[in-house]
Amino acid sequence: MKAKGYPMLAGLLAVMLLVGLQTPAYGKNATTKATWIWQTDLIQDGGEELLDFSREEGINLIFLQIDRQMPSEVYEAFIQRAHENQMAVHALGGDPRWALTEHREDMLGLADWVINYNGKVSIGSRFDGIHLDIEPYVLAEWEDEQDIIINTWEQNLMVFLNQVSGSDLELGIDIPFWFDQYTLANGTGLNEWLIGTFDHVTVMAYRNEVESEHGILDLTRDELELANRLGKQILIGVNTKEMPGEPHTSFYGHGKERMNAKLEHLSGALSSYASFAGIAIHDIRNWQSMSNDGSVPPDDKEPDSPAPAPDNDPEPGEGRVPDADPVTRDSIVRGTYIWEAHEVIQNSQEILDFAKEKNLNWLYVRLDLEQPYSSYSSFVKQAAAAGIEVHAMGGHPIWALEENRPRMMQLVNYVKNYNRAVEGNERFHGIHLDIEPYVLPAWRENSQQVISEWTANLDAFVTELNKDSNLEASMDMAVWLDKYKVPGQDMSLSKWMINRMDHVSLMAFRDTAEGSNGIVGVAKEEIAFADELGKPIKISVEIKASHEGDHITFYEEGAAYMEKELAKLPDLLKDSPSFTGSVVHAYAYWNNAKP
Numbered sequence: 001m002k003a004k005g006y007p008m009l010a011g012l013l014a015v016m017l018l019v020g021l022q023t024p025a026y027g028k029n030a031t032t033k034a035t036w037i038w039q040t041d042l043i044q045d046g047g048e049e050l051l052d053f054s055r056e057e058g059i060n061l062i063f064l065q066i067d068r069q070m071p072s073e074v075y076e077a078f079i080q081r082a083h084e085n086q087m088a089v090h091a092l093g094g095d096p097r098w099a100l101t102e103h104r105e106d107m108l109g110l111a112d113w114v115i116n117y118n119g120k121v122s123i124g125s126r127f128d129g130i131h132l133d134i135e136p137y138v139l140a141e142w143e144d145e146q147d148i149i150i151n152t153w154e155q156n157l158m159v160f161l162n163q164v165s166g167s168d169l170e171l172g173i174d175i176p177f178w179f180d181q182y183t184l185a186n187g188t189g190l191n192e193w194l195i196g197t198f199d200h201v202t203v204m205a206y207r208n209e210v211e212s213e214h215g216i217l218d219l220t221r222d223e224l225e226l227a228n229r230l231g232k233q234i235l236i237g238v239n240t241k242e243m244p245g246e247p248h249t250s251f252y253g254h255g256k257e258r259m260n261a262k263l264e265h266l267s268g269a270l271s272s273y274a275s276f277a278g279i280a281i282h283d284i285r286n287w288q289s290m291s292n293d294g295s296v297p298p299d300d301k302e303p304d305s306p307a308p309a310p311d312n313d314p315e316p317g318e319g320r321v322p323d324a325d326p327v328t329r330d331s332i333v334r335g336t337y338i339w340e341a342h343e344v345i346q347n348s349q350e351i352l353d354f355a356k357e358k359n360l361n362w363l364y365v366r367l368d369l370e371q372p373y374s375s376y377s378s379f380v381k382q383a384a385a386a387g388i389e390v391h392a393m394g395g396h397p398i399w400a401l402e403e404n405r406p407r408m409m410q411l412v413n414y415v416k417n418y419n420r421a422v423e424g425n426e427r428f429h430g431i432h433l434d435i436e437p438y439v440l441p442a443w444r445e446n447s448q449q450v451i452s453e454w455t456a457n458l459d460a461f462v463t464e465l466n467k468d469s470n471l472e473a474s475m476d477m478a479v480w481l482d483k484y485k486v487p488g489q490d491m492s493l494s495k496w497m498i499n500r501m502d503h504v505s506l507m508a509f510r511d512t513a514e515g516s517n518g519i520v521g522v523a524k525e526e527i528a529f530a531d532e533l534g535k536p537i538k539i540s541v542e543i544k545a546s547h548e549g550d551h552i553t554f555y556e557e558g559a560a561y562m563e564k565e566l567a568k569l570p571d572l573l574k575d576s577p578s579f580t581g582s583v584v585h586a587y588a589y590w591n592n593a594k595p
Contacts, residue, residue, distance in 0.1 A: 031267065032278030034061035034202070034235060036092065036133075038547060039285060040070060043078040051078075053288055055085050063092040063131045063172075063280075065547070068113050069556070075117065076125040083124050090172065094133030095549040099153035106550075107132075107156060111163045118167070129170030129199070132160075133547060137176075140480045151185055154193070161197065172200045174237065177219040195226055200233035202280045206249040207238075208259075210266045217269055227275030234275045236266065240286040246397075246440065252286065255293045321416045321469035324427035327361075329387045332570065333538055333581025335362030336590060337393065343587070345371065348379040354591055355388055362583065364393040364432045364505075369410060373418045377426040384425045391474065392418075395434035400454035401442070408433070408457060412464050415471065430472030430502065431465065433458075438478070452487040455496060462500055472502040476540060479508050479522045482529075495529040503536040505583050509552045510541070513568040517551070520572050530578030537578045539569060544589040558594030 035054065037043070042050055043064070054062065062082060064075075079089045093110040097103040111130065118126040136142060136149050164171065175194055182190040195201050203223050209215040220236055227234045239250040240259070251259040263279050270276040281287050336358075338344060343351060344365055355363070363383065367376070380390045394411040398404045412431060419427040435454065437443055443450050462473045475497065482494035489496070498504050508523040515521055519539060530537040542553040543562060554562035566582050573579040584590050 032061050032235060032280075033058050034063060034278065034280035035059055035287065036063045036065075036280070036283040037285075038065050038092075038283055039545065040065050040067040042285075044070070044074055046081065047078045048081075050284060051081055051085055051087070053284065054082075054087060057287075060087050061278075061280075062087055062089045063133075064089055065092040066110060066113065067556075068109070072117055072121065075127075076121050079127065080122075080125045088128040090129035090131040090170065091127045092131045092133065094135070094174075094547055096134060096136045096139045097549050097551070098132075098134045098156060099136035099139070099149050101152045101156065104156045104159060107134075107160055108163055111160055114169065115164065115167055118169075127169065129172060130164065131202075132171075132173040134173070135176075135548075138548060140483075146182065147185075150182060150190060154184055157197070170199045172202060172235075173198050174202045174204055175223075177203050177205050177223065180222055189226075191223060192226055192230070195223065195232050195234070196230045198232075200235060200277060201227075202235040202237045204237040204239075204282075206243075206282075208248060208251050208254060208262070210262050210269065216266055220270075224270065224273045224275050228273060230275075232275060233277040234273075235277050235280045236270070237280040237282055238263065239282045240290055241282065242286070251290070254290075256287075256290050257292050259290070319420075319468070321419050321471065322424065322427070323470050324419065324429045325384065325424035327384050327387060327389045327429070329361035329389060331580070333362045333583065334358070334360050335364065335538070335581065335583040336360060337364045337366075337583065337586040338588075339366050339393075339586050340588060341366050341368035341371075344379050345375045348382070351379075351587065352382055352386060352388075354587065355383070356386060358590075361388050362581070363388055363390045364583070365390055366393045367411065367414065369414045373421050376418070377422045380428065381423070381426045389429050391430040391432045391472065392428045393432040393434065395436075395476075397435065397437045397440050399433070399435045400437035400440075400450055400457060402453040402456060405457050405460060408461055409464060412461065416469060419469070419471070428471070430474055431461075432505070433461065433475040435475065436478070447484065448487055451484060451493060455486055455493070455500075458497065458500060474501050474503045474505065477504045477506055477526070479506060479526060482525045492525075492529075494526050495533070498526065498529050498535050498537070499533050501535070503538060503580070504530075505538040505540040507540045507542075507585075509546075509585075511551055511554050511557060511562075511565070513565040513572060519565070519569065527573065527576050527578055531576050535578060536580040537576075538581050538583050539579070540583045540585055541566065542585050543593050544585065555589070555593070559590065560595055562593075 037050060082089050091110065091114045093107070095103065095106065098107040114127050114130055134153070136153055139149065142149060161171070173194060175191065179194070180189060180191045184190060184193055203220050205216045205220045207214065207216050207219060210217055216236065216238070224234055240252055241250055242252040243250045247253070267279065338351065383390050392411070392415045396407070399408045415428055415431050437450050437454055440450065458475070465471045465473050477494065477497055481497070482492045484493040485491065486493055486496045506523050506526050508519045510517060510519045510522055512518040513520060519541065523539060527537055541562065543555055543559070544553060545555045546553045550556050562584070569579065569582060
């Protein structure tokens with residue numbers, strides 16, 4: 001599978017496409033410094049805060065995600081102001097499914113939208129380009145069908161490029177640094193084809209060291225040399241987002257001053273490459289949140305950070321953990337996740353008001369283990385009085401690894417001792433884990449070894465809970481884990497997890513209840529396992545914005561549409577005794593969702 005096999009077509013594209021990273025009249029003589037804006041709603045007020053930050057940081061290229069439902073006047077105002085500040089704006093779009101033939105039309109819809117928009121507005125308010133972020137390697141099918149997906153992705157991109165030919169739009173695409181291991185059907189390297197086809201590519205070299213082995217220089221050298229030969233432009237992408245379990249892939253926690261110094265060094269080291277066009281920093285919201293010196297605000301501490309027992313609470317107790325008082329609630333769960341530990345402490349009444357408005361009776365609440373027990377006891381008591389069952393929550397991808405089992409047990413011990421110290425109506429009813437190790441490099445290297453350690457840790461978690469308590473053990477579970485086996489057993493990983501836990505929340509992240517790719521369709525195997533085992537299942541859905549695809553989340557449709565789809569589940573699952581309700585991810589996004 002490679003990229004050289006389109007000589008005639010490549011020649012045609014070379015004529016069609018602009019050469020070089022241009023950023024029109026907006027700082028065209030300067031090295032490019034770009035950033036991504038994924039949260040399109042941030043420009044609804046004109047985006048002055050974003051533009052002020054961009055100006056201060058020397059940004060001259062913005063990749064702005066497109067919400068096709070947003071009025072064009074919002075884009076006009078923002079782009080006009082960006083151009084006045086010497087910043088080019090490229091329309092950003094992407095979805096891993098855009099690599100599949102059946103989703104080609106959605107990608108073409110972005111091209112149509114941008115071309116139509118540009119045709120209706122003044123020159124100063126037009127988009128300067130289109131930037132694609134398509135990461136098909138996150139698709140569940142990628143592991144087994146890489147060649148097929150690469151082939152359809154190539155075909156989709158060819159149609160896309162043909163559609164935008166003659167539009168004067170600059171075209172860019174994000175690629176990971178490790179794409180050079182893949183080839184197209186004709187033998188051309190995937191990287192070579194993408195670099196040669198687009199005006200520029202952004203190589204996502206997500207590391208926080210420049211010179212070290214496997215540092216940014218080492219990881220991008222091949223792409224830069226290839227782009228030199230092809231006469232193309234490369235932006236080097238770096239990351240500022242917190243990456244639990246993979247801190248080496250981000251400048252999170254390093255501080256702006258240290259990052260800027262390293263990026264200045266990087267730019268100097270790459271200046272000898274004619275193909276080097278500049279730096280792209282992912283993404284603006286995380287970048288804005290960085291401190292100058294690298295200090296991390298208390299509320300942003302890693303969720304798995306070791307914490308000492310609170311000084312003002314009792315030492316670990318002895319004897320059996322007393323049960324929480326029963327909560328009078330409907331048998332069908334309506335719940336949500338509260339990931340921001342400080343919310344419960346600082347905004348407890350707002351959460352309770354929201355829960356009452358949404359008729360919630362179930363909360364997963366992430367804990368800050370450095371807080372005294374009094375930080376939670378009042379909230380749990382008020383929630384219980386309102387008919388809401390509260391489960392403590394924690395998790396991190398690295399909790400799947402044997403070496404990090406003590407971090408998980410720290411949460412267990414905190415909750416046990418908390419429940420020993422407080423009254424019955426102030427106690428947590430269980431502990432809920434969110435551990436997703438498939439985002440770790442170790443999963444890609446040896447998934448079976450990770451699964452072996454993960455299941456051992458989960459087994460230890462349940463054993464420890466059952467030893468001296470009736471605390472309910474639960475976890476979030478991806479819908480596609482049924483394709484993996486438990487090492488040494490003829491049982492799917494999903495079935496093992498459902499059997500070992502008291503309940504699971506199945507992350508059936510889809511935006512429609514019915515259909516083969518709807519919530520019920522993607523969850524049917526797990527629901528069947530739960531029915532067979534007599535274990536309860538909760539269906540978890542997403543309302544957070546996601547660049548993995550519109551079908552993943554209710555973000556675009558809004559809360560009312562989500563409620564209509566969730567209301568269908570009891571009837572669709574009426575023959576499944578395991579179905580016990582739904583949980584929305586998460587409070588912070590639901591609270592600010594479209595109506």
